[in-house]
Amino acid sequence: MSQSEYQTPSKQDWAKPLQDYREVIFQQYGDNIGKKLCDLVTPALILDRRVLTQNIKKMTTAVADANIVLRPHTKVQKSTDLAQIQIEAGAVGVTVSTIWEAAAMFASGVHSVLVANLVVGQSKxxxxxxxxxxxxxxxxxxxxxxxxDIANALKKHGSKVSVLIDLDVGMERCGARSSQEALRLADQVASHPNMLLIGIQAYEGHCMLEPDPDMRVSLANKAMNYAGSVLELIAANHPSAIVLSAGGTGTYNITGKHPAVTELQAGSYVFMDSFHGNLVPGFEISLTVLSTVTARHENRIILDAGRKSVGIDFAPPKIKNSELVASFCAEEHAIFDVNSKDEFAVGDTVELISGYAPTTVNLHDVIFLIEDDKVVNLWPVFPRGPQDKGFLNALQNS
Ligand SMILES: Cc1ncc(COP(=O)(O)O)c(C=O)c1O
Incomplete structure (x- = not known):
């Protein structure tokens, strides 16, 4: 599909560039469906469907038991196929990090999307x-x-949004720094007829980095006690404010059980990785990067998957079903020091557990869905944009 074909899109065509991308991915990678794992070209991002299903079931049960709703963060997977499965399993909608991710989700039929990040700059x-x-x-x-600025753009384009006031609860990233500041922001939102104030977001990301489980419990509870008090203050003035959206995989069983919290944003539980695996037991690794041993010199092996194929944020990658942790990752190499008894030979394939799944997925075009060691489907990873002219023109004319 050439750019020129996007010049005069009809009202229904705003999502077309995203659908076209899906076709391109199937054209490029579709002949892998039916192949055995060992026949895939490496590095390849592979997803075990059985384990994925278990992880989704476990989180679905946990939120149901806590009597809250799940709005999984889908920046983790950048896959609309997986989002649909999460929604079928009971999620009320999805969370995303960018408006482009929101567009992809709407294009795929998801009806409710939270952009859990600030949107600044006129064009965005x-x-x-x-x-x-x-x-x-x-x-x-x-x-x-x-x-x-957002209210003016909504007026210009004739649209409406729901709004959560972002509250800093200790992470010191974005968010109002005090209850009074949060209330002032809430008053401002409520003054715009095209904005519906529905509550607050209080993401306690600093707690995910706390390795001590007891300390994490107390930090997360402290953060949610504060968030609950701020929501009460806002709701006293604005009764439409009823949502407290927070939580990640590392705090799903703390934040998720806090009485003030109404919605959980956890996302990485679907895939897991070395970082999250160290934080919360019970979820299994479903996503790995299939890689090939390209060299062995005594007790050192080199794989063909480096930091351009596997996210290494917060923790180094590991080889699945072993205790082996990467000692170094270059762009296209991962280095492991093994035992003399470890039988890795040049040409063998291994599965690498990423350090951090959310920065692994975006390094690939496609997730290969695996069942019984065979590729059963492809899930396109949608690209960073869509900032291409076709998409923006289509949106403009929608
Ligand atoms: C705002 C927000 N909510 C939720 C999450 C989900 O966290 P996780 O992927 O650890 O479940 C993140 C992760 O960075 C986040 O930034």
Whole structure:
């Protein structure tokens, strides 16, 4: 599909560039369906369907038991196919990090999307206002001018959004730094007829980095006690504010059980990785990077998957079904020091557990879905954009 074909899209065509991308991926990788794992070209991102299903079931049960809703963070997977499965399993919608991810989710039929990140800059704000026509778009804000800028764009494009006030609960990233600041932001949102104030977002990311489990419990509870008190303050003035959205995989069983929390944003539980595996037991690794041993010199082996294929944030990659942890990763090499008894030979394939799944997936075009050691389907990983002209033109004309 050439760019010129995007010039005059019809109202229904705004999502076409995203659908075209899916076709391109199937054209490029479709002949892998039916292949055995050992016949895939490495490095390849592979997903064990059985383990994935178990992980989804475990999280679904946990949120149901806690009587809250799940809005999984899908920046982790950048796959609309997986989002659909999560929604079928009971998720109320999805969380994303960018408006482009929101567009992809709406295009695939997801009806409710939370952008758990600030949207700043006129061009992105205009796109946000256009994307908001295609589903229930929930945004987060922490700045008065930004609220007005978004409200103006919504007015210009004739759309509406729901809004969560972003509250800093100790991570010191984005978010209002005090209850009074949060209330001031809430008042400002409520002054705009095209914005519906629905509550607060209080992501306690600092707790995910706390290795001591007891300390994590107390940090996360402290963060949610504070968030609960801020929501109460806002709700006293704005009764439409009823949502407290928070939590990640590392705190799903703490934040998720806190009485003030209404919605859990955990995402990595679907795949797991070395980092999250060290934090919470019970979920299994479903996503790995299939790689080939390209060299062995005495007790050192080299794999063909380096940091351009596997995310190494927060923890080094490991070889599945072993205790082996990478000693170093270059762009296209991972180095492991093995025992003399370990029978790795040049040409063998191994499965690498990523250090961090959310920065692994985006390094690949496609996730190979595996069952009984065979590829049963492809799930395109949607690209970083879509900032291409075709998409923006299509959106403009929608
Ligand atoms: C705002 C927000 N919510 C939720 C999450 C989900 O965390 P996880 O992937 O660890 O489940 C993240 C992760 O960075 C986040 O930034």
């Amino acid at each position: 704000i205009d796109s946000l206002a256009l994307i908001a026509k295609h589903g229930e778009l929930i945004i987060t804000v922490d700045n008065l001018q930004n609220i007005d």
